[in-house]
Amino acid sequence: MSTPIKVLIVDDSALVRKMLQEMLSTDPAIQVVGTAFDPFDAREKIKQLHPDVLTLDVEMPKMDGVTFLKNLMRLHPVPVVMVSTLTEKGADVTFEAMDLGAVDFVTKPKIDLAHTFEDYTVEICTKVKTAGKVSKRMLERQYARYVANQTKRPVMASASVTSEQKRSTDAVLPKSSFNSKHFKTTDKVVALGASTGGTEAIKEVLMRLPATAPGIVITQHIPAAFSGPFAKRMDTITEMTVQQAQDGQQILPGHVYIAPGDKHLMIARDGARYVCRLNDGPPVNRHKPSVDVMYRSVVQNVGPNAIGVLLTGMGADGAAGMKELQDVGAPTMAQDEKTSVVWGMPGEAVKLGAANFVMPLEQVASKILELANR
Structure with a gap:
């Protein structure tokens, strides 16, 4: 024993x-x-x-x-x-x-x-x-990464997007624009799932992505009271615009949509557009939001235009859904064991043969951009 x-x-x-x-x-x-x-x-x-x-x-x-x-x-x-x-x-x-x-x-x-x-x-x-x-x-x-980020902050502040620049980006791609008829479907949609250790892993990915990155939908296992503050926190560290997803909201390039902590986030088609749908159904894999629920909606409505990403997390949520993404021709990637706090979810995806790429956390953002530009 x-x-x-x-x-x-x-x-x-x-x-x-x-x-x-x-x-x-x-x-x-x-x-x-x-x-x-x-x-x-x-x-x-x-x-x-x-x-x-x-x-x-x-x-x-x-x-x-x-x-x-x-x-x-x-x-x-x-x-x-x-x-x-x-x-x-x-x-x-x-x-x-x-x-x-x-x-x-x-x-x-x-x-x-x-x-x-x-x-x-x-x-x-x-x-x-x-x-x-x-x-x-x-x-x-993790502590060394924290110290490095602290020392980089003044440089990042000048190099990253300011509040004023972000407002001008929002003027071009306004947050309320999901009712507009003037936007075409996002070419690619990145569907990202995470659990234990995921709040930090997501931050490391988003910090490295430019405002020109494809629209990203995220399911992170998190309490409902924390998902809004988490989205606000992520909005301060990336050039992309980050928000908690709303039902019916159009998925736009340069924007990130984080599932509320008490709803499943699903992707639907509305004519030529991809939109967020929030679902109040029962937990799946003991989780609500569930990564598998999000991935399966992406399989049905985005197909090979999607990019699947599975980061650190406990359990197996997302592994089966990632295999379905791969089967419809969407490229998929999982965080490697060495850089994962818990190699549960990504490890299960790798066991299923569902990940086209297995890589350290610091390489995930550049691989997303490479796949988006293919």
Whole structure:
């Protein structure tokens, strides 16, 4: 029998610490070795207990979770699952934590959790076990990328598109233009799926794409309260215009459409145009939005004009849909194992023979542009 994953729970709320301990202790593959009430207590417990994984509260007294995480990743990298509040501020802080190298996040358990206790327990245990498989080298690579992006920021600001330039782009391709009759169908549509580690992987791809890139539709497994803030965050780091997808919205070049966290994103044809359709059907592969649902709509309505991309993520969502994309003649690519936080979804696609190209994350954007220009 394999050794259980040793977990340290860091949270300023005694009630939340107790709830998380109860949940994690239901899984025999996990051993809660201790709890800490603030980052200073956590620092001492890490030295004493040598945990494999931390669950870390975003908002704590004395030192916030992100500041603590920054010190941790710099000095003693340990896989971390953030415990976040379902607010816009909670979303912003959580995405910053993912920048720094946090593996994943769960939302704060509600006090009246009785009716969803089992679902939440499965979610947090699964994410902790996934975090336990992440190597120290992967965490170091993620933190190095964060530091490099921080030092590049002033240069990027001058080189990338300004708010004023973006407004002028929107004047040519306005965000509300899906009702206009003046736009032709996008030549290519990029359909991109991701899960665990995906918020950072998507950022790395979008940062490298110009405003002339084809329209991109994205399904990232994410809570509904976080998908809007995630889209806004991505809009600040790329020359493309990024927004949360709306039903009936035309897919235009230079634009990115991110699935709301509680709806399936599908692509439909409206005459000569491709448009976003939001679907409130049941979860598929336990996910809503589901990558397979998006891919299958792309198979039916875009066909060989599509480019399929599958990035880091836990599970198998998207693998079968990517095979269907490949079968209709659309080029497909999967992120490689070395650069994936979790090589679940892309790994399953590779096993199926569904990926025409398997490549490191930093090469995905250039391959998208190469395929779009063929």
